[in-house]
Amino acid sequence: MSVVFVASSLLPTPFGVFTMHGFLDEQTGKEHVALTMGTVDDDAPVLGRLHSECLTGDALFSMRCDCGYQLEAALQAIAAEGRGVLLYLRQEGRGIGLLNKIRAYALQDEGADTVEANERLGFAPDMRDYAICKPMLAHLGIAEVELMTNNPRKVKALEGFGIRVAKRKALQIGLNPHNRKYLETKAGKLGHLLGEIHQGEAEQS
Ligand SMILES: Nc1nc2c(ncn2[C@@H]2O[C@H](COP(=O)(O)OP(=O)(O)OP(=O)(O)O)[C@@H](O)[C@H]2O)c(=O)[nH]1
Numbered sequence: 501m502s503v504v505f506v507a508s509s510l511l512p513t514p515f516g517v518f519t520m521h522g523f524l525d526e527q528t529g530k531e532h533v534a535l536t537m538g539t540v541d542d543d544a545p546v547l548g549r550l551h552s553e554c555l556t557g558d559a560l561f562s563m564r565c566d567c568g569y570q571l572e573a574a575l576q577a578i579a580a581e582g583r584g585v586l587l588y589l590r591q592e593g594r595g596i597g598l599l600n601k602i603r604a605y606a607l608q609d610e611g612a613d614t615v616e617a618n619e620r621l622g623f624a625p626d627m628r629d630y631a632i633c634k635p636m637l638a639h640l641g642i643a644e645v646e647l648m649t650n651n652p653r654k655v656k657a658l659e660g661f662g663i664r665v666a667k668r669k670a671l672q673i674g675l676n677p678h679n680r681k682y683l684e685t686k687a688g689k690l691g692h693l694l695g696e697i698h699q700g701e702a703e704q705s
C-alpha cells in the first residue's frame with residue numbers, strides 16, 4: 501500500500517475548525533483527505549467516520565442517497581465532542597467512479613435497484629477497498645475508533661487490518677421519498693443496519 505502523507509492545513513467549517521491532512525495513493529493517483537479535530541493520537545478511542553466520496557450527495561445536494569446528510573451529521577458530531585476524525589475517501593460510486601454511477605442511476609431511473617444496476621454494468625455491488633485507511637490512520641496515530649456507520653463491512657475491514665472498533669455508532673439520517681428504495685436495498689441486499697431508522701423516521705414524518 502503506497503498511500504503517503506503530503507501536507508496539512510487548517511480547514512474552517514460552519515461546524516468548527518478542523519485540520520485537513522492530504523494523502524496521495526501513489527498506485528492509483530487518488531488524493532484522499534482526513535479531517536481531524538482535537539488530539540487524536542493519545543490512544544483513547546477516537547470518534548471516527550470513513551466517508552466514501554459522493555459528489556452528487558456531498559456537494560450537489562442530491563436526495564437520491566443519504567451521503568450529504570451523513571457527512572454533515574458526522575462533522576457536527578465530531579465538532580460537538582471537540583475530537584475526532586473523518587476520512588474522506590475518493591471511492592466515488594462505491595468504487596465504480598462518477599460516470600459509471602451516473603450510468604447506474606440511469607438504470608435505476610428505469611426500475612433497477614442499486615445492486616442490480618451495478619451488476620448490469622458488469623461491476624460487483626460494492627468495489628470499495630478500505631486498505632487505504634490503514635496508512636492514513638497510522639500517520640494520524642489512531643489505533644482505536646468509535647465508528648459512525650451503518651455498514652458492517654467498514655467495521656470488519658478496519659478490524660481486519662488491526663484498528664480496534666470500540667463501538668459502532670449508527671448514523672441514520674436523511675430518509676426522504678427519493679432515497680427510500682436505495683436505503684431499503686442497502687439494508688436488504690448489502691447488509692446495512694438501517695431497520696430502525698426507517699421505522700423511526702417514518703413515524704416522525
Ligand atoms: N454504484 C453506486 N454507488 C452509489 C449509489 N448511491 C450512492 N453511491 C455511493 O455509495 C457510497 C456511499 O458511501 P458511504 O455513505 O460512505 O457508505 P455506506 O456504505 O452507505 O455506509 P455508511 O454510510 O457508513 O453507513 C458513495 O461512494 C456513493 O457515491 C448508487 O446507486 N450506485
Ligand SMILES: [Zn+2]
Nearest residue numbers: 554557565567
Ligand atoms: Zn451518495
